[in-house]
Amino acid sequence: MSNPLAIFGIPNFAWDILALVITFIVIFLLIKINDWLRVREKIPLDISRKMVHTFMGPVYILCWLLFSHDALSRYFAAVVPVLFAIIFVAIGTGVIQRDEFVKTMSRSGEAQELLFGSFLYSLVLVWLTIACWFVPVTLPTAANPLVSPTGEPVYAQFVPTAILVIAPLAGGDGFADIIGRKWGKRKYKIFAEKSIEGSLAMFIFSFVFSYVILGIYWLIYNPLYPEAFSLLKLLVPILIISLVATVVEACSPKNFDNLLVPAFIFVTIWGLQMLYYWELFNALPLWINYPWKIWTFTPV
Numbered sequence: 024m025s026n027p028l029a030i031f032g033i034p035n036f037a038w039d040i041l042a043l044v045i046t047f048i049v050i051f052l053l054i055k056i057n058d059w060l061r062v063r064e065k066i067p068l069d070i071s072r073k074m075v076h077t078f079m080g081p082v083y084i085l086c087w088l089l090f091s092h093d094a095l096s097r098y099f100a101a102v103v104p105v106l107f108a109i110i111f112v113a114i115g116t117g118v119i120q121r122d123e124f125v126k127t128m129s130r131s132g133e134a135q136e137l138l139f140g141s142f143l144y145s146l147v148l149v150w151l152t153i154a155c156w157f158v159p160v161t162l163p164t165a166a167n168p169l170v171s172p173t174g175e176p177v178y179a180q181f182v183p184t185a186i187l188v189i190a191p192l193a194g195g196d197g198f199a200d201i202i203g204r205k206w207g208k209r210k211y212k213i214f215a216e217k218s219i220e221g222s223l224a225m226f227i228f229s230f231v232f233s234y235v236i237l238g239i240y241w242l243i244y245n246p247l248y249p250e251a252f253s254l255l256k257l258l259v260p261i262l263i264i265s266l267v268a269t270v271v272e273a274c275s276p277k278n279f280d281n282l283l284v285p286a287f288i289f290v291t292i293w294g295l296q297m298l299y300y301w302e303l304f305n306a307l308p309l310w311i312n313y314p315w316k317i318w319t320f321t322p323v
Contacts, residue, residue: 035091035093035095035096036093036095036099038090038091039090039091039093039095039096039099039100040099042086042089042090042091042099042100043099043100043102043103045086045089046083046086046089046100046103047102047103047106049082049086050079050082050083050086050103050107053075053078053079053082054075054079057071057074057075058071069204070201073197073198073200073201074197076140076144076193076196076197076200077193077194077196077197077198077201078193078197079144079193080144080148080189080192080193081189081190081193081194081232081235081236083103083104083148083189084151084185084186084189084236085236085239086100086103087100087152087156087157088240088243096156097152097153097156098153100152100156101149101152101153103148104145104146104148104149104152105145105149107141107145108142108145108146108149111137111138111141111142111145112137112138112142114134114137115134115135115136115137115138115142116138117134139278140278140281143278143279143281143282144192144281147188147189147192147281147282147285148189150285151184151185151188151189151285152185155184155185155188156185157183157184157185183237183240183257184289184292186233186236186237186240187233187260187261187264187288187292188285188288188289188292189236189285190229190232190233190236191225191229191232191233191264191265191268191269191272191284191288192268192281192284192285192288193232194228194229194231194232194233195224195225195226195228195229195230195232195265195268195269195272196225196268196272196280196281196284197228198224198225198227198228199221199222199224199225199228199272200221201224202220202221202224203217203218203220203221203222203224204221206220207219207220207221208220211273213273213274214274214275214276214277215275215276215277217272217273222269222272222273225268225269225272225273226265226266226268226269227265229264229265229268229269230261230262230265233261233264233265234254234261237254237257238254241254260292260295263291263295264288264291264292267287267288267291268284268287268288271283271284271287271288272284
């Protein structure tokens with residue numbers, strides 16, 4: 024949430040580099056632990072791949088809390104998914120041979136598969152980090168009124184957009200595949216074969232993962248800034264987003280859900296802001312590049 028070494032004169036970028044390294048190690052350990060469980064037959068191969076898919080995104084989003092949130096913090100954080108994207112391309116094209124990694128990350132066991140789902144997943148994380156990086160809540164004070172270019176005071180709020188995109192993509196889609204494969208009996212097909220049970224899991228776990236990740240951020244920010252954001256206020260938007268994600272996943276061609284699901288969620292969030300401006304404007308801020316225009320408001 025901040026640079027804890029600032030009191031020793033360590034600049035924010037130095038702390039962000041350390042946070043970057045920690046984040047990469049955490050994600051890499053997640054993959055290695057999953058690989059260890061697969062090799063020892065603690066979890067089957069098809070579950071192994073989806074476990075990485077399910078938890079990699081949420082863990083990465085939670086690691087955002089490590090960074091100083093300086094102006095350049097998002098770019099340091101984005102290095103992590105960029106590195107994984109490079110790794111996926113290198114292995115997928117045969118430049119690097121990592122058979123165990125391929126078994127853990129691909130459904131078919133073919134290295135080329137990493138060039139589709141896994142690579143797109145990494146690109147989405149890069150996009151979310153650059154475009155939807157949140158800024159911790161700050162309050163205007165007499166010493167620092169946080170005025171906008173128009174001279175009006177502003178109130179900087181929590182930005183949940185990235186969480187609301189990654190939760191359905193990771194948790195929802197991950198459990199949809201796991202439950203659909205194991206218990207999916209009522210099949211249907213639009214572009215790819217799905218099941219009613221899997222789609223129901225997509226909806227439920229999209230909602231659950233959204234609320235769990237938001238809940239962790241709420242536990243951190245609410246004691247300091249009770250007005251940061253309201254979990255209750257986000258209930259209906261999250262239900263709508265979960266439903267949209269479920270429909271899009273059901274209609275997506277094979278290997279393209281990692282791209283289409285986040286794209287449609289992003290459009291849905293934008294639409295919710297436009298349709299329910301007064302109710303949701305402060306609950307679903309979309310961009311942070313122009314904070315006084317989009318994700319702040321003038322306090323009464």
